[in-house]
Amino acid sequence: MTLSNQVLSEVEYNVVGKRPVRPDGVDKVTGRAQYGADVKLTGLLHAKVLRSPHPHARIRSIDTGKAEALPGVKAVITAKDLPFAALSREELGGDYNRLKFASDHMLASDKVLYKGHPVAAVAAVNAHVAESALALIEVDYEPLEAVVDVRAAMRDDAPLLHAELRTSSMGEIGDKPSNVAAHLSYEKGDVEQGFGEADVVVERELTTASVHQGYIEPHNSTAFWNTDGQLNLWTSTQGAFAVRAAVADVLRLPVSRIKVTPMEIGGGFGGKITAYLDAIAATLSQKAGAPVKQLMTRAEVFEASGPAPGSWMKVKVGAKNDGRLTAVQLEVAMDAGAYPGSPVMQAMTCAFACYDVENGKVDGYDVVVNKPKTAAYRAPGSPQAAFGVETVMDELCQQLGLDPIDFRLLNAAKEGTRRIEGPVARRIGFVECLEAARDHDHYRTPPEGENSGRGVAAGYWMNRGFQSSCVITVNFDGTVSLIMGSVDIGGTRASIAQQAAETLGIAYEDVKPMVVDTDSIGFTFITGGSRTSFATGLAAIEAAESVKAQMVSRAAKIWDAAEDDVEYADGAVRHKSDPELRLGFKDLARQLATTGGTVAGQSNVDPAGEGNSYAVHLADVQVDPDTGKTEVTRYTAIQDAGKAVHPSYVEGQIQGGAVQGIGWALNEEYYFDNSGRMMNPTFLDYRMPTSLDLPMIDTVIVEVANSGHPYGVRGVGEVPIVPPMAAIANGIHEATGLRLRSLPMTPGKILEEQWERNGG
Amino acid sequence: MPGVVHVQAKINGEDTNFLCEPRQSLLEVLRDVLGMTGTKEGCNDGNCGACTVVLDGRIVDSCLVLGVEAQGREVQTIEGMASPGGLHPLQQSFLENAALQCGICTPGFLLASRALLDAEPDADEGRIRHWLAGNLCRCTGYDKIVRAVIQVSTAPEK
Amino acid sequence: MEAFDFVAPKSIEAAVSILNENGDRARIIAGGTDILVMMRAGRRLADVVLDVKGIPELDEMSYSPEGGLTLGAAVPCYRIYQDEAISAAYPGLVDAASLIGGIQIQGRASIGGNLCNAAPSGDSIPAVIALNGVCNVAGPNGTRQIAAEDFCTAPGQNALQQGEMLVSVSFPAPVANSGANYQRFIPRNEMDIAVAGVGSSVVLDASGENFVSGRVALASVAPTPVFSRAAGDSLAGKPVSDEAIREASELAMADAVPINDMRGTIRQRIHLIGVLTRRTLNNAVERARGG
Ligand SMILES: Cc1cc2nc3c(=O)[nH]c(=O)nc-3n(C[C@H](O)[C@H](O)[C@H](O)COP(=O)(O)OP(=O)(O)OC[C@H]3O[C@@H](n4cnc5c(N)ncnc54)[C@H](O)[C@@H]3O)c2cc1C
Ligand code: FES
């Protein structure tokens, strides 16, 4: 730990809060860890997907004859091979639209809705042959006009993606087809009155582009449909149970027929929850009678997995001259991609969650467009909203002549603050984060260099609970096996093992965590939403408590004592009144075999006590006035982690999220041509930051304990991506005097703004 | 129809013979023909560095090398980085500094970092950031990776 | 990728005869950093791929202060910047060689490949033009030379005829009081395609106060790299001054005929040509003065 990474702890534990080496680390630094693409099975076939070259078209016909005849090809499928093709509208009733969307998302039946939409798939002896076969499939398309801009898609005369989609608005269903899938609205107090009381009102429109999670490992899936009708899947996913459910749904199978083994996963950030390939690989495997492996190319990842939505926003805020907010309002439209389901609701709930304000109103629209269906990306919805709200708040501060941190301290959400959509905050650490930012060396030192500026922005994410299951078995050498269903993307084996070790009072090294398949553990929700260290951690703690209770009763049995007279403390059992009777965990473990066998603790949790996360980021930027290029020269991220179980991995989450945000702010975007085709599906042209584009990312972990967890843990993975875009925009303003209101803030846009300011 | 070619190369110090099609990249050969899956694919077009290997002493992206080009040459991969005696100091430093999250980029970063420190043992932060710019990591924001390399470098701490 | 045969000829004659026989269906691989990407994307097809790195003339660099530099077409970038004598004599070439791709790409990518690939954005090409590079070509009818500024003919197309290959690029020995520089503009700091790029070289008189001559070439602002003769010529005989450099940069801007695409707009690119011409000329002057 260096001064660059501070942890402001109030409570110290033995294992929780320490920085042990992760259990899967050696495998990952030696190349031995098995990721999804590394799966090897006897007789393995390789699959490729034929994808639509059009952003919007009707499929008139598909002829797979020539592809099937190519030597080495073992199976070809289209949407006709999915169960949906044989199901009638009558059978499905109210479920028709939902299942059609799910099935068409796997393989398009009547229409393609984005460039990259799967239309057929081939399994062959190797990937090169499969690729050659794709070129032999003849698809007759009738191209249709496409719409990729969210506002354009909302217009009455916009091309319609789905003939049957109608707007659901506060429980009412619209009377004609529309690309607007839903309109949501929340209100608190009276915004008209609030704006009336304001001395200053700022109202702005802003936009953000589609961006991708950018995980380095492409999607993959290997399927083997055994002759007994049992389907095995090995895949890279944030949730093995989510894959099982999705495949069961599309293939109309009971979940018990499917076993999903989650392989090591090369990044996800929300993007590896949707199962894109598994149902296709399974169907090919069934048809070919052999195991089938399918890997996406990088272009497929960009064009056909889920990006985060582009958005349009109108933000309005009003305050008194002393800085007190009187009213806030947001209208936000998010593109869902080809099928409904953008995170617009999360955008609405997060937008103003940093502020305690009487009057607020938020309206949101979920809009389908001819882009790949969007997926979750770290704090889904919140970063877009924060870009809008936090830059407008900065403008308000500027107009009022207020320091941005003082202004936020004055209006900060705290325990008891009621959010616009209703919930009341429990103990949260936003004020503590703001104070830590204000007192940080970074904030007290002016930004360095010419044409430089500093931006401040805050962010919020609610965090998640949901179900987790854990088993802890005691080995006779005194170690324990910790079995869980949460896949480990960034060190959760370590952070959950630490919580188990802490609870049992044993050494971290004596806990052997493992992530298992869906047949080997109870239902566990995805790794995502900043829930794993919290919820699966809770499950591990409860399983450990159960082990402790059983160790107590075993000792009582050995000592022929009453259970009530035996207690568990500091990793040992002891008789409450006879100091002679004491057994360390290892000593007792050694006796288990001869006194009735091992003990195992099991726990299923569905906790509601997740604590909200808040963050404050400070960004120093330098803008080259000749080229419009922005360099981030210093960056500090401050965040309330509740309790950082493994501070290094908490810092890692913060740094990684902040850097994704820096990319989103400055360069990352889906670039579409006039007809709606993505033009930049490579890492060359989708410009994620390299090591050379960044300074060190300093962190401050604030610890305001979450009362919903024994060690005070809050989720940490999402909120770091929320403030960066606004922090950088505010920094660019200080450096140049320009307000950038559309993401990304590329050099080209900054030049254009400069020219406009200087009169063309 | 062109067939398969016999190639002889030294891989991690071992004389190795394999058959491959000319169109197979060195990355495909390592992973699919030789079963050495420690070398990773992130993009297959030279932009991510996950497939980094050492070819005759230089780091290259193995997705942009043909397997047949390895004929008579020496290839080093992540599988050869640790010795039976233990991890390479960089591997140890990556573990201790939490320089990996998902780990998919890690083999590439390790080989690239080793090549740098072999050539320039005193590389400083700026040099390390420049050298590693051909390796993308999406999880860490590079901070802990750069720190892990600095720790092994002999450059004076700033 | 479709299947192909692989050959590694050891002589120019052998390579030329394979090229001549197979026409378009034979593709040369040097570093492979363009050709493999293109073949994988189906943008280039081949029945036979020729690895030319085993041909001595393509794999050699020879430099003498009198004779100048002959750079084998397949020599990877890193060998150029690792050579101290060449780095000292041709820093303008080294600028380009050390910013193509990242370290891994530079372990393979060649200047010859960059020229033959003939991308408007090819970073080494303006540097080669500014340095008066000449392309040495071998073919069925013997050898010929093509000035670097005449080598690229259209996006992805070069002046090579059926059966011809690039053997090497020759650079005259640097004269006293000369300097060169290449710079490009990219949104990131590495691993990016030039939005615009400029290579400049200057010769000053003995006092270091006056331009004797200059050459300026541009990337990413036309279907091919552009030799801005007017910009370079405008410097001749003028005192070194902001004024002279500004005039040259305006002439360079006038030679830029870019398009709008996802990497930049017309206005942005022309503006950047002005900025980069000024920056590279100032840098070249500094180098010419021994800075
Ligand atoms: C990740 C990445 C980053 C890149 N970054 C840059 C960059 O920053 N700047 C830049 O300019 N380029 C960049 N490139 C493109 C490429 O690396 C360069 O153009 C490089 O110089 C090509 O050289 P090569 O030896 O690899 O060529 P190859 O791919 O081997 O060949 C390129 C073309 O030239 C032909 N050819 C090669 N040698 C000869 C010869 N002797 N005679 C006739 N024809 C020949 C080939 O058939 C092919 O058509 C990048 C590429 C990648 C993958
Ligand atoms: S897989 Fe080779 S560079 Fe990305």
Ligand code: FES
């Ligand atoms: S650790 Fe996941 S990409 Fe680097």
